[in-house]
Amino acid sequence: MKDIGKLKPKLVDVLLNEALNNDELSERLALSLLNSVDTDDENPTRMGRYFAKAYLEKNMDDLLIAICGWSMQSLLEFALSPENEEDDADE
Numbered sequence: 001m002k003d004i005g006k007l008k009p010k011l012v013d014v015l016l017n018e019a020l021n022n023d024e025l026s027e028r029l030a031l032s033l034l035n036s037v038d039t040d041d042e043n044p045t046r047m048g049r050y051f052a053k054a055y056l057e058k059n060m061d062d063l064l065i066a067i068c069g070w071s072m073q074s075l076l077e078f079a080l081s082p083e084n085e086e087d088d089a090d091e
Contacts, residue, residue, distance in 0.1 A: 007080075012073050015080075028079035036068035036075065 007015070019026040040047075047066055054062035061071040070078070 007073050007077055009073070012076055015076055016072070025079065029075060032070075032075045032078040033064075033068055036070050036078070040067075040069045042066075042069065 015025070019029055050066035051063065054060075054066050061073075064070060064072055064075065068075075
């Protein structure tokens with residue numbers, strides 16, 4: 001994927017709130033997560049260990065990283081990527 005830059009933390013929160021009422025953004029975010037899970041090649045034992053640790057520490061970004069290899073910020077960047085807009089047009 002192309003580097004689309006880093007979203008600022010406040011913008012991440014704004015976009016997540018927008019996703020609650022924006023079907024297109026929420027779908028693109030979910031598809032970013034699902035694609036990342038499908039392509040993550042982490043060892044299941046290691047994934048399970050980090051997943052449990054992140055949950056116990058109540059750390060959402062670490063939880064996402066354990067599951068799919070990416071933080072919420074990165075998943076939003078993927079969802080907003082112009083490259084993904086082209087992929088959506090092909091469907």
